[in-house]
């Protein structure tokens with residue numbers, strides 16, 4: 025039991041905009057009333073639901089290879105053990121314990137792992153269980169899956185649908201993730217595809233078909249979150265047209281475009297590189313079926329890691345930096361390249377500006393979300409810096425002056441006067457993301473919600489304010505005080521259990537046994553072993 | 565009773581299609597496994613006669629042995645935790661937690677097998693893939709410094725040489741197999757081409773291959789003393805560039821000979837450059853048991869894959885300083901906890917000798933050279949036979965070991981978690 029009194033509450037899902045309200049907690053949930061509960065005096069403070077990150081890379085085979093390959097990343101950022109917390113290392117690819125603590129210390133309590141190869145899903149869950157304090161879910165990669173492509177090629181929609189449902193259950197996944205549809209399959213022979221109507225390699229299917237089919241599957245299965253799409257041609261000058269076509273392809277069905285910053289580029293070469301954020305924002309503004317997260321660039325170190333093998337190879341060739349590629353049989357790929365975003369680099373400066381343009385130009389905060397695509401655009405713990413830039417045009421203009429001039433001449437950022445309110449910040453960091461994810465007990469403070477709460481001191485400097493919450497409460501318990509973790513513990517993992525026609529298991533078994541190198545029986549993630557604390561989010 | 569789809573983690577192949585027959589409390593038959601795997605399963609059928617533990621050779625209960633082990637470790641100023649190869653990730657996690665509480669050094673067999681591959685990854689990255697990609701696509705397989713016929717027998721039949729895959733429907737007929745080694749091993753029989761490199765000359769050959777694929781004209785004397793002719797290397801370079809999908813399997817012949825991480829770095833650079841022509845991957849032939857698992861768990865919990873030191877309360881990594889052989893040879897470690905491996909048999913003499921001078925605690929399923937010298941021995945249930953948990957294949961694919969036989973002994977995970985609790989209490993007191 026706990027009662028938070030006198031706080032200025034920002035709870036957009038319930039329409040509460042900075043009013044003084046008391047919040048009552050019992051049994052890990054928000055309740056209407058508690059008797060005789062200890063109180064937290066939140067006068068002079070801002071009370072928000074715990075943050076919900078819709079797209080991050082925190083666990084699994086790719087993230088862990090990123091850790092292994094970058095000792096130089098960890099050495100300068102060490103985290104000693106305390107009486108309460110485990111030790112670890114930070115910077116762009118933090119160790120698991122540190123990942124959990126750092127998110128919690130920002131007031132975030134729920135985080136999505138956005139790209140899991142189904143074959144290594146057990147690995148992702150093992151790591152998720154070692155990320156303390158947070159609730160989590162993971163998105164299995166499906167846009168280049170052999171069976172998805174095969175049944176699209178044969179025109180058997182019902183089989184695609186059954187397979188997707190089976191795969192979500194087998195991996196204990198939450199949403200359909202699509203990365204460079206068709207292109208990663210093609211990369212398995214060292215090539216890529218560049219338009220929505222080019223054919224993939226293993227089967228004669230196009231990105232357009234993959235997108236439309238999976239969008240339909242998502243709708244039919246009633247999954248809580250739309251298809252989560254990393255578009256074709258990511259990172260490449262001129263790619264905004266592909267992004268527009270991707271959004272058009274789903275014909276009004278729901279779609280989430282992730283780290284859209286990396287897909288809002290104009291110009292036909294690096295020399296002509298420019299922002300096309302206004303074009304993307306206009307499309308999003310006109311199409312309520314679309315949500316995006318930005319993938320904001322943070323100047324400094326990053327580790328780029330995606331399932332987009334061909335893009336990562338290209339980035340390796342552009343930079344000469346060390347490169348990991350790891351193709352996963354029948355399913356997907358992975359590439360990792362360390363990167364440094366520099367203020368003096370013309371392209372980096374434009375990339376930085378594009379993220380902000382998207383956030384400022386998309387009018388409906390319920391459809392644009394704050395991410396850095398951690399650790400691709402930079403580490404998640406720089407969110408407070410971005411919040412400050414959104415809330416203050418002065419801060420923005422000051423920073424804009426300090427970066428390469430192309431950010432001023434080839435983007436619209438300097439003309440944008442919009443300043444976010446705390447209410448809007450609460451939407452793009454928790455309420456909106458929870459809603460887009462279909463997590464009904466997250467992202468708000470109404471009766472019945474999970475008692476995940478962040479209490480920030482109300483300061484003039486939003487960066488200072490959001491960097492150091494006075495309290496963070498998770499499941500009704502105080503886990504952070506003054507930005508320090510005071511309690512350790514394990515959160516839960518969400519997944520979905522869409523119904524499917526079991527005939528699909530017999531259907532896929534023959535090819536599975538021929539072409540995979542693990543047995544069909546040993547492939548699924550066993551709930552009892554890999555999800556010690558879990559919750560099924562209903563479909564439909 | 566027949567149990568299907570049992571996972572064998574004797575070698576890094578981690579075959580998960582083994583059928584084990586259990587009769588009257590013992591394993592009577594093993595199907596699908598190679599001779600190594602078969603011997604592993606059959607050999608563990610009866611160790612019930614062993615004492616639960618010993619202290620100074622005297623049989624004691626598990627509790628007493630744990631108590632003594634806790635006392636030794638809690639008193640030590642610089643304990644070493646080493647091994648962790650033949651156990652599963654859930655137990656490895658407990659060992660890391662223990663190392664953290666003790667401020668110990670924790671290292672695994674990686675530092676004496678494929679550590680140089682890990683260091684090459686840190687230097688230049690690594691183009692790789694899962695084993696199914698090899699089965700489905702690879703038409704050129706190169707084993708370099710590896711003798712899979714004896715170390716990873718089913719690598720040949722299940723993944724890389726003979727299996728029929730999606731784009732390799734004729735199996736062996738769709739592939740060319742090259743073996744490069746310092747002597748003709750039994751694996752040579754599986755190869756179409758065998759290149760005999762002089763010991764210590766791998767790097768020179770790899771570097772020459774890099775030059776050749778870059779179109780640099782080499783003179784014959786550039787490869788003098790390597791044991792291989794320029795013509796042979798040119799032929800290999802041609803095959804590498806013209807294959808559809810190549811796989812270079814990195815053996816310990818590269819990681820444990822002159823050049824070490826320079827050899828593996830040369831491999832990863834060569835393979836990286838080959839991706840400018842075709843699709844090419846490399847993969848360390850990770851050896852024993854779940855050594856890939858401990859690399860993974862250490863990496864996700866500490867950021868580093870082996871040789872981690874907690875003496876400052878946070879993880880530090882420095883191969884050569886915090887790796888077991890070095891900590892022992894320099895006589896720094898003043899107590900040791902050895903888990904599921906046999907360093908006395910396998911480490912160089914100056915390092916293994918130290919283990920008999922200091923109080924050593926060994927968690928083992930059976931007698932070994934290490935249990936013979938250990939002050940405290942705690943008998944545990946063998947992983948994958950009487951204890952279940954997660955293991956990682958050499959390509960980082962996770963699989964779950966099963967428990968097919970009961971055991972009178974606790975699992976590594978149970979013992980380590982009890983040990984952790986006791987050490988915490990003693991440290992607190």
Ligand code: SF4
Nearest residue numbers: 572575578579601718
């Ligand atoms: S190849 Fe290795 S994993 Fe497979 S059966 Fe033989 S010893 Fe076991």
Ligand SMILES: [Zn+2]
Nearest residue numbers: 079138283397
């Ligand atoms: Zn991402």
